[in-house]
Amino acid sequence: MPHTKKPRVATVSLAGCFGCHMSLLDLDERFLQLSDIVEFGRSPINDLRRFNERCRVGLIEGGCCNEENVQTLVEFRESCDLLIAVGECAIMGGIPAMRNTLPLADCLEEAYLDGRSVYNPSGRIPDDPELPLLLDRVYCAHDVVKIDYHLPGCPPQADTIWQALVAVLSDNPVNLPYELVKYD
Amino acid sequence: MTDSFTIRVDGRVIEARQGQTIMEATEQAGIYIPRLCDHPDLRAHGSCRICTVLANGRSVAACTQPVERDMEVKNRHPRVEAWRRQLIAMLFVEGNHFCPCCEKSGNCELQALGYLHGMTATQHPHLFPRRAVDGSHPDILLEHNRCVLCGRCVRASRDVDGKQVFQFAGRGLNRHITVNTEAQLDHPGLDLKDKAVSVCPVGAILKKHKHYGVPVGERKFDHDPIGSDVESHDQDKVT
């Protein structure tokens, strides 16, 4: 394919479940249309793990639950013109943020030591130095960096993502109709 | 009749009667004023403040403010709508509303108000308070995390069911609903058929064993914005 400069779109799943990415794939045949008008930058979709070029749009799934998420999100902010928080997790922390009402130590103890279904003969909370440190609570994307648009839903409907992408790629503001503003 | 007169709401002239609230008069005329704590079968409470309008230039709660002759009411006014967005956002962040795992989702009035106002994210940080869940009743769940302190259950139990199962306790951000017995919700007084159980606008009082009764797409607010029933012909949305 001849390379005219197509806008690049990067995507990432931070503290999310990949459900929002599934919704992106749910665009079905429109996904092919999308591949015609954009090129994917750093994204699990093409397994590209680094930014090799600046991107027009970054789609953020998930909030930040650990230091690595923060680092990645900051990189996205630095490398993308526009950031779109996709889904409840990115917007307000979502299901992972249910831990936010408890101190981190309590969560870890419940998960690895005291919980009724825990089987953990080592009796230790995982502490391998390779593991990124957890944050005291789950932060939503705009707690950490500036976010340009929010697409609600868990996950947002494929239509929501489509309409938003089409709008921003054609330099229009994102205006979602009633049917597409849903929090579940 | 002398006790009947007109008022203007966003420029439209409507009939009103002495003794009516702004809410009652507008409702009758097919004008929807967004609301949360108010309920047609219960005495007005005036706590959510979402029904705030400008009446003769002064901000008042439509659900408690009586109409006056020639009153000039502003409902779809940019300032009022900005306030409402703030209030709705406040209600979301002061509790723990995880809509994706809430049985009320799709039929919830708070959520529907967010939809109506095109809210995608709140400008306020979530406070993530630590609140209790009371599952002691065999058939009813009281989920304080989602309570918006509208007092509907308090009024319904007291005024309609004649039981006084619920009451407010604490003050400030610590204000909460308390239940009338040491054995908590498992109170012989509270019955599935009680008005108090069915009036909760959010997923704070839920009937157990119901789960997600209605499929997505067929729930109350999936297609029709809240207030559509009042304002059946009015298509333009608040956003």
Place this chain on the structure above:
Amino acid sequence: MDLPLRERIESVCRQYDRRRDRLMDMAIDIQAAERCISPEAQDALARELGMEVVDVQSLVTFYAFLTESPTGRVVVRLCDDIPDFLAGLDAVAEALSSELGLEFGQTSPDGQITLERTPCIGMSDQCPAALVNEVVVTNLTPESARAMARGLLRHGDPHRLVEHTGDGRNSHELIRAMVQNNLRERGPVLFGGPVTGRGLEAALRKPSAEVRAQVRASNLRGRGGAGFPTGQKWDFAAKAEGTRRTVICNADEGEPGTFKDRVLLTELPELMFEGMTIAAYAIGADEGILYLRGEYTYLRPFLEHVLGLRRRSGLLGRNILGHSGFDFDIRIQMGAGAYVCGEESALISSCEGLRGDPKTRPPYPAQSGYLGRPTVVNNVETLCAAARILEHGADWFAAIGEPQSTGTKLLSVSGHCERPGVYEVPNGLTLSDLLERVGAKQVQAVQVGGFSGHLIPPREFGRRISNTDLLTGGAVLVLGEGVDLIAMGVRVLEFFVEESCGFCTPCRAGNVLLLERMKRVAAGHGEEADYTYLAELSEAIKGTSRCGFGQTSPNVVLDLLRHFRPVLEKSIGIDPGNGTREAFDLGAALRDAERISGRRSTHHLAERTEHREAAPRKEVKIDGQTRQDTPKEGER
């Protein structure tokens, strides 16, 4: 042997004829005797009164001085109002805490002493001050605080802390308080001469409508802060439908920095009761209530005594002063630590034995107030002024002050000045004149009207104390140049968050959000966007709140934005420039995990963390002296 709890509670209920509307009094008595109103006590109370236990719980959990679990036998409540901070509160708090071996909020293991903080107790002119049970201690220093703590540990008797008593009736045997009046200026109206009782005599010689007409003609306006025309209020109540009517004197004096009613209650209670009786005659009331804030419990025996004297002199009771058919008596209703109960409809709720939620208006109290009766609620000073008007005439009163703002105003002056205290000044006095009189120099700002009032910058010191300019209940807090105004704003919002009744959304949640954002700004992590955020949030709270509480609580924020931009600008952090939010503090967010795992962040971001830790968060001190928070044992 002690009676069982049930019987003790029964006997309290009997004292109040088992009247549910006296639940406040019963609760206060039980709290004093039992040191708490436990769930068992609540249950017993409910049974005794034939009411639902949730209604008892609802009241008990509302008031700060009522508790569900036991306090110590002695409760030390250190006042943490702003003037106290300016006068060295921190060192006093530290001294008290270390000498008692208690953190604030703790009770000693032997159940003897509880240490707490409390909002303004009405002693801003002689602070730092504290309440020890009902005993007031003033002008605390670290040394006197230590001595007090040692004394309490030794003898446990708050009354023995009073080594010398104050001036005037503070030394009366029924008061015996170390409180000083600090009455710096006597004006012609309130402190112009002796209390003669001629106002009431004059009133009773006229038809009640004429009494009201005279008060209307004097142009007297409410002195409690809202400035409503008093004569008009009396007219509404007189003309409202109802068989019985009530006069309530608002002595809740909860607005931080206000203490002028304290001096009236101490020195001129006869004038105040005279004013109440005149109001009763004017509107046709047979019942009067003095709503006295819990903090002024030390004045209660004396006030009861004055009431007793008046009953014996025929100034209260049946056929007052021989005026047949004019029956009126007054009871004292104690408050129990709730600022919002100064709001007239919340105050009425409290008098009715309910939690102190304000009521829905309309109906207004004058139409339907206490127990549904037409009710006049007036401030202490208003009622005293009314008595003087009947004594000397409306014209005499109207000639003082300004045409639109007649008479004098009592001011409670505190903060950075040489002569803090109470001033009776003619309405219309400018702030700069006032500052001159009180001996204030190098003033950065004056807060007029207490926390709910306004912060006035020096360029506006030409403004007047007046109904048409600076309408105020009388609190004047002078803030010298060193004061950290943002820290002060944080303290003001903390107060409102603690005191909100929580009935309506904007005040309950909105003030918390305002506080959160102001704290962030105070810590030096503000963003440009915070200006808009704070302004819009403030406007929404003011615009939608249900009562005067939320309609004024954001004033301090709006005034800072309006008049003190440069001060705020210093708190705007450095924008990292890469789109990262300045306010996000990764170092802080990682602290828990670092402690739990025992290792430092291994990612590149560690650098960022270092950076944050190298520039430690500024600690918020109102007196402007930045101090480092000394890390507590076990904390990093």
